[in-house]
Amino acid sequence: MRPQRVGVAGPFGPGATIGAVNRAEVRELLDRVAAGEAGVDEALDDLVRAPTAGFADLGFARVDTHRELRTGDPEVVFAAGKTPEQTVALFHRLRATSRRPAFATRASAAVVDAVHAAFPGEAYTDDSGTCVAVGEPPATRGLVRVVSAGTSDVAVAGEAAFTARLFGAEVERIEDVGVAGLHRLLAVHAELDAADCLVVVAGMEGALPSVVAGLVSVPVLAVPTSVGYGASFGGLAALLAMLNSCAPGVAVCNIDNGFGAGVFAARVARAAGPKRSGATP
Incomplete structure (x- = not known):
């Protein structure tokens, strides 16, 4: 498949592809049009064609090269x-x-x-x-804290933390603060409430997100894990407990979905961080 080309200077110069641009580069293109450095019709044609040029067919997969743009x-x-x-x-x-x-x-x-x-x-x-x-992770904006109930939940919590960092949030982890020892959780209350978003990971009965949400003013994203004995049903018990949380402000991801939690939390933190600091988003 031949990529669509944009014939203007900068990142849209000869050899550049519309499939390789992000929002900042589209804005630069529009700025060039406003400054008279690029023709309106030419830029319009390239942008209109962009959705059809926004993937690469590798035979076994069609890579979405426009997801960042969208x-x-x-x-x-x-x-x-x-x-x-x-x-x-x-x-x-x-x-x-x-x-x-x-x-x-x-x-x-x-x-x-x-x-x-x-x-x-x-x-x-x-x-x-x-x-x-x-590749180098992007600059950070906003703070995500990933909280895990026990050391058996570390793999899912690690996926959430790794993802949130690669999606542009600062990330800190708080581990082994499950409800079997509430004093451990209360000892980190200040850190929990200082985050822009919390990812709370727990297996077994999945009670930790409800407890955390009852202590903080921060959005809480609950992630059930498949950790537990027979009646945990591979994380289903934790999932249902989190969905039925009595504490308001809890959103729930799928079982073991640290990646989805990390993406969501990073987007919340990126939006909330500048507002907390008084900076422009």
């Missing part, structure tokens, strides 16, 4: 079920079409090793070793 955040690779070779090919394409990191979740050890081999010195992983990224 949403402010680039596509992320869900590596489960993908071969190491496919994931590396996706990373090469994502690195070519965005200044943000290429990022994969739920990666096997073989996939992580392949990415490190393809991008020596550039690739890095989260604590659990199931998330891998290449």
